[in-house]
Amino acid sequence: MHQRGKEPRPTGFLTAPGMTGLVFPRLFRTKPGAWLVSLLLLPGVWAAELPPDAAVDRGVPTMTLTPQVVVHSGRLEWEPFSRDLSAWPTLSHADRRSTEKPRRVSLTGPLEGDATRGRELAMRRDKGFCMLCHQLPGEQWSGNFGISLLGYRLNHHADADLYQQVFDPRVNNPHTAMPPYGTNRILSDQEIRDIVAYLQSLE
Amino acid sequence: MRSLLFVLLCLGVATPQAESMPYREYDALEEYAPSVRGDMWLSGTYRLWADPGRLDWRMAGNPEDNWKLNWKFMDPPFNQTVHGGHFALDRGEELFRALNAKGRFAACLGARQGRLKGLRTGYPRYHAQLRRIVGLEEAIELCAARQGRELQNGSYDNSAVSLFLASKSQGMPIRIQVDKGPMQQAYARGRKLFHMRTGRSNMACSSCHTHRIGLKLRNVAVTTPYGDVAHFPVYRTRFQLQSLQLRFVECNLDSGTQPLRPGSSAYTDLEVFLTALSNGYPVSVPSERH
Numbered sequence: 083m084h085q086r087g088k089e090p091r092p093t094g095f096l097t098a099p100g101m102t103g104l105v106f107p108r109l110f111r112t113k114p115g116a117w118l119v120s121l122l123l124l125p126g127v128w129a130a131e132l133p134p135d136a137a138v139d140r141g142v143p144t145m146t147l148t149p150q151v152v153v154h155s156g157r158l159e160w161e162p163f164s165r166d167l168s169a170w171p172t173l174s175h176a177d178r179r180s181t182e183k184p185r186r187v188s189l190t191g192p193l194e195g196d197a198t199r200g201r202e203l204a205m206r207r208d209k210g211f212c213m214l215c216h217q218l219p220g221e222q223w224s225g226n227f228g229i230s231l232l233g234y235r236l237n238h239h240a241d242a243d244l245y246q247q248v249f250d251p252r253v254n255n256p257h258t259a260m261p262p263y264g265t266n267r268i269l270s271d272q273e274i275r276d277i278v279a280y281l282q283s284l285e
Numbered sequence: 286m287r288s289l290l291f292v293l294l295c296l297g298v299a300t301p302q303a304e305s306m307p308y309r310e311y312d313a314l315e316e317y318a319p320s321v322r323g324d325m326w327l328s329g330t331y332r333l334w335a336d337p338g339r340l341d342w343r344m345a346g347n348p349e350d351n352w353k354l355n356w357k358f359m360d361p362p363f364n365q366t367v368h369g370g371h372f373a374l375d376r377g378e379e380l381f382r383a384l385n386a387k388g389r390f391a392a393c394l395g396a397r398q399g400r401l402k403g404l405r406t407g408y409p410r411y412h413a414q415l416r417r418i419v420g421l422e423e424a425i426e427l428c429a430a431r432q433g434r435e436l437q438n439g440s441y442d443n444s445a446v447s448l449f450l451a452s453k454s455q456g457m458p459i460r461i462q463v464d465k466g467p468m469q470q471a472y473a474r475g476r477k478l479f480h481m482r483t484g485r486s487n488m489a490c491s492s493c494h495t496h497r498i499g500l501k502l503r504n505v506a507v508t509t510p511y512g513d514v515a516h517f518p519v520y521r522t523r524f525q526l527q528s529l530q531l532r533f534v535e536c537n538l539d540s541g542t543q544p545l546r547p548g549s550s551a552y553t554d555l556e557v558f559l560t561a562l563s564n565g566y567p568v569s570v571p572s573e574r575h
C-alpha cells in the first residue's frame with residue numbers, strides 16, 4: 083500500500099515502515115484468489131498508472147509519442163519521441179500519480195567529479211541542458227531565466243550546496259523553475275557530482 | 286470467510302486513499318481577467334499589440350523588442366506574405382464544401398441558417414447533446430464523422446477546415462462566456478492546470494508564461510498568454526498546420542511532460558481558459574509562426 087500524501091518513499095512501498103511486519107504475513111495466509119482480488123481493488127495499485135488519454139505507445143520501451151501532421155490527410159500520425167516522459171505526472175484529470183516531494187540530500191565523501199564529463203552533461207538536451215536558462219561559456223544561444231554561470235567558481239559556493247541545488251533546487255526556493263534533477267531521476271549521483279565539478283571549474 | 290474479510294479490509298483502507306488527491310505542486314495562483322485587456326495587469330504589452338492593424342513597424346523589425354508585440358506582426362493584416370496557411374485555407378474551403386453539400390455539416394457545428402460568420406468566436410462551447418465542452422476542432426471531427434468522413438482532431442484536414450471557419454470570422458472579436466455553468470467550471474479548472482507543475486522538469490505553463498514573461502529561453506523571449514488564441518490554427522514551418530491543442534502537445538514535449546491526445550478533457554479546459562484570455566481580440570488568420 084502506498085503511503086501517498088504522507089511521506090514519499092522512493093525505495094518502494096514494500097519498505098514502508100510497519101507494513102512488512104503487519105500486512106504481508108496475513109496476506110500470505112489468505113487464499114491466492116482473494117489476494118489477487120484485493121490487489122485489483124487497491125486504488126494505489128491501479129490508479130498510479132498512465133492516464134488513458136496520454137499519447138503513448140504501450141508496446142515499446144520509449145512510450146512517449148510525438149505528432150506528425152501529414153499534409154492533405156485526415157489522420158494525425160504519431161511517431162516515437164526521442165525521450166520517454168511517461169514516468170512523470172501529466173496534465174490529465176485522470177492522472178493519480180504524485181509529484182515527487184522536495185528532498186534534502188547531503189553530499190557524502192569527497193566530490194570526485196569530472197569537469198569535462200560535467201560539461202558534456204550540461205550541454206546534453208536529455209540531461210542538464212543548462213544553457214536553456216543559464217549563460218555558459220562558449221554558448222551563444224543561452225537563456226536568462228537563471229543567473230549567468232560565467233565565472234561561477236568565483237562565488238565560492240560549497241560543493242554540498244551546489245549538489246543540493248542541482249539535486250533538488252526546491253529546497254532552496256519553492257518558486258524556482260529549475261528541474262529537480264536528482265529527485266526526478268534525470269541525473270544520477272555521479273552525474274550531479276560531474277556537473278558540480280564543472281560549475282566549480284568555471285573561471 | 287477470512288478471505289472475504291480481507292477483501293473488505295482492503296476496501297475500507299482503500300476508500301480514503303481513493304478520495305485523497307495525489308501530491309501536486311502549483312505555481313503561485315494568479316488572478317486573470319477573462320478578457321485580453323487583462324494583460325495590462327500581467328505583462329503590460331497589450332497596448333503595443335491591441336490594434337493588429339496599427340503595429341509599430343520599427344519595433345517589429347527590432348529583434349530585441351519584437352517579442353513585445355506578442356508576435357502579432359506575423360498575423361494579417363501586418364503580415365501580407367503568402368505562406369503555407371493560405372494553401373491550407375484553400376484546402377479547408379474545398380473540404381468544407383464537400384462536407385456541407387446538404388448543409389448538415391454547418392448545422393451540426395452550430396451555424397444558424399448556414400451562416401458561418403462569427404462561428405469561430407463562440408468556440409469552445411458547451412455541447413448540450415454530448416453534455417460536455419468541445420473545441421472547434423473536436424466539433425469538426427464529430428460532425429465530419431456524421432458525414433462519413435474521418436477528420437481526426439489535430440490532423441491537417443481537420444485544422445484546415447477549422448482555419449477556413451476562422452477566416453469567416455476574420456477581424457471579429459473572440460467572445461466566449463465563462464461567467465456561469467460548465468464553462469465557468471472549465472475556466473477554473475483550466476486556470477488551475479495552467480499553474481500545475483508536471484513532468485520530469487516539474488514545470489507549469491505559468492512558470493514561464495506568467496512569472497517569467499520577457500525573459501529568454503535559448504535566446505527566445507517568452508510572451509504573455511493573453512491574446513494567443515486569435516491566430517490559431519497556425520502555419521508552422523515544422524508542423525505544417527498546428528491547432529491549439531497540438532500546440533499544447535508541443536509545449537508539453539518541450540518542457541518534459543508526457544503529452545495527451547488532442548481532445549482530452551484537460552486540454553479542452555486549458556483551451557477554454559486561454560480562449561477566455563483572448564476575449565475581445567480579433568481573429569486574424571491565416572497566420573504563421575516559426
